[in-house]
Amino acid sequence: MMVTSEEMxxxxxxxxPKEARIxxxxxxxxxxxxxxxxxxxxVQYLGAQNLxxxxxEAF
Structure with missing residues (x-):
């Protein structure tokens, strides 16, 4: 299963999952x-990418 960083x-x-926390x-x-x-x-957005x-403004 693929999960994006935004979802995480x-x-x-x-x-x-322990495998992700490492x-x-x-x-x-x-x-x-x-x-x-x-x-x-x-919270409308939380992520590693600057918007x-x-x-x-879309939020």
Whole structure:
């Protein structure tokens, strides 16, 4: 089964398969887009790829 990094970042790292956790390295930069919906912050994007302004505006 193939899983993209974007799909993996959406999951809690503790739930990752042991085989995937061995590749984790500290200090890797991740990017997030957080939007407040009804006063509650909701993560719209979390990943290793920096987004363009146009991509961010789509959220």
């Amino acid at each position: 970042f959406k999951k809690d790292i503790a739930s990752w 590749w984790l390295k500290p200090g890797i930069q991740k990017y997030a887009v957080v939007k407040y919906i009804d006063g509650v912050p909701k 363009t302004d146009r991509q961010i």
